[in-house]
Amino acid sequence: MGNEAISNRRPATRAAAAAERRLADQRDAVEREVSRILAVTVGLIEESAPTMPSISRIVAAAGISTQTLYRYFHSKDALVLAVLEQGVIRLAEWLEARMEEFEDPLDRIGVWVDGILRQVEHTEAASVSRVVLGNLDNSIEGQRYSGSMLAPVVELLDGPVAAIGRAPRIYSPLVADLVFGALRRHLWGGTVPEPEEWQALRDFVIAGIVPRP
Known part of the structure; x- marks a missing residue:
């Protein structure tokens, strides 16, 4: 049996x-x-x-x-979201590798800021970003999901933000909103930040996130 x-x-x-x-x-x-x-x-x-x-x-x-x-892909918006998601994942992997080269949490945050802004320096990447983000901004599905898709990039700030004594759930999104806002402005304008603006944004982020004595 x-x-x-x-x-x-x-x-x-x-x-x-x-x-x-x-x-x-x-x-x-x-x-x-x-x-x-x-x-x-x-x-x-x-x-x-x-x-x-x-x-x-x-x-x-x-x-x-x-x-x-x-x-x-059940819709054109779903296809565009997949393109965005793929780009975000690649950006997150690249940023993570760059940030791991530094131990100081403030240096890591600075590298993150530089890495985001650097996206407008690449002509092809910038043109794709303009089309993708513009298409998503004009669709309900895009407006619903495009923000959450940036999570893999935004979450890279959590470690260094926590290391300097700030709450990641509050400060990581604040930093991301500021830097991505600058990125969008240059994307729509077809411009690249001047060195002075680049440094000013980095200094502004660091000054706003470091706990006051």
């Missing part, structure tokens, strides 16, 4: 393993296709800036049907 039970379980186990492999292969294929769609979308945004490329142009360039696109 025991051997029979074991024998009966083995096919199910093999079947489950086969199903898991199949699902893993499908998941990898889907992830590759989604990554390709996002890459194509970013490239088209760079080409069509300051306007957002149409869905028909995106699917044609990606070599997929509209139905396939909407299988992954």
Whole structure:
């Protein structure tokens, strides 16, 4: 009886393993296709800036049907949010690596400020950001989620902010609001901050966050 039970379980186990492999292969294929769609979308945004490329142009360039696109992204706003999310994750990874080069929490905060503002120096990145943020600002879905998507970048401030005795839940968003506000101003204006403004913003942030004696 025991051997029979074991024998009966083995096919199910093999079947489950086969199903898991199949699902893993499908998941990898889907992830590759989604990554390709996002890459194509970013490239088209760079080409069509300051306007957002149409869905028909995106699917044609990606070599997929509209139905396939909407299988992954239920709306154009969802696609744009995915582009923003991907950019935020890459920015967070880059910023984190830069900040880890310094031990002093104030230096880390300064690096964070510089890293955010530096986004306007890269012409392609700045043009993509203008199109993406402009599109999201004009959509309900974008207004609802675009702020929360910046969390991976904003949360990088929590460690150094706490290290100097301030509450991250209060001060990290305050710093982010100030610096991202300056970033947006330069994005919309197509300008790059002067060295004096760059240093002034950094000094202003540090002065506002350091506890007074």
